[in-house]
Amino acid sequence: MRHLLVAGLLLFASASWAQEASPGKGIYTCTTPDGRRLTSDRPILECTSREQRVLNADGSQRATLPPFLSPEERAAKEAADRRAAAERLAQLDAARRDRTLMQRYPNEAAHQRARSLALDDANKATRISEHRIKDLGAERKPLLDEAEFYKGKPLPAKLKQALDANDASVEAQQVLIENQKAEIVRINSRFDAELARLRKLWAGAAPGSLPPLTEQPKPAAKPAAPK
Template sequence: MRVLSALPVLAGLFLASSSALAQDASPAKGIYTCTTADGRKLTGDRPIPECLAREQRVLNPDGSQRTTLPPFLSPEDKAAKDAADRRAAADRIAQQDAIRRDRTLMLRYPNEASHQRARNAALDDATKAMRSSERRIKDLTVERKPLLDEAEFYKGKPLPGKLKQALDANDASIEAQEVLIENQKAELVRINKSFDAELARLKKLWAGATPGSLPPLGELPQTAPPPTPKR
């Protein structure tokens, strides 16, 4: 019963193969040859039904190869092949991107001195921001002193609303600057890690490694945000 049920499918595949190669078979008739799964070599003047699931060579009358008839795939096999083709295409694109990134990196940094200058510039920006926050904290501390002096007159008593509001605002401003400083410290660490990884890759490229042949740099782990300082 299975053989009988498969006959319409084989017949359809046979007709499809004959139609698909009709143009290829003219003006000279093609000679089809293949090797079956059990090792038999078959030859015919049209696609060979026993080899529908295998590759068939199409020869010219003089014996030279004209083309190759690929196996006829089931819907499941075709879907698997399409998925594999998509993965292969994605891999090719990723490889091309890796080559382009490495070449761009080498153009940007032709030597270690140029890379160090870029590192220094990036670190300088973060350091300046941190120093600015430190100066702001000093200013806020100076502004806080007269507020504390005034609060001394109200020991054991509720502070006036305006004074309490000023002290609370000063506290909040100092805490905000402390958070900024911690963020900039974390940024300095991240910058150095990034440039260290980049420099290690560049040294291999400068030494002759083929662009795109090295493992990707990957994403550096994100620095966890520092806890909010408690006063």
């Protein structure tokens, strides 16, 4: 079956070469796997797995006929070619990202300024939540004073609802603070990794030659604080 397939491919190749070649017959020559040198006026069946040179009548080389591949071999080669192309694109992309990183941060001072700015938002959000917790504590005091009148008795629905809402608001702000702490850790980890990479690039490492930066996980989504 493979022999018939190869023969069909050879006939197709012969027709293709006849259309593409200049006038005059081509001379096909190759060396077989066992070392024999063969010559023919058409593609050589014994050399289907090897490269064949196509010569003009004067002995000059007209073209090169690559090895024939079975459908399975061709599929494997195409898959390998796709992988190689993807790797080349990834390499180019990595080099582009490194060059962009170096343009954004030409020195360590510029990188430290960017880190401080990134941390500033998280620190501000933390301070806002801490201030809000203090306000909620102040709001809770008169509610607790009122609750003293109902010791040993069920609290009025309105008072209980106000205390529960105050508790929920404090808890929400505490969650926000924990999220901001996680965000600060993530930001510092990202900038630490960037700085380590930049130091190598500043020292002369070629863009795209270093392992990729590890993506830092984002903190959990922040719940909206009840008002």
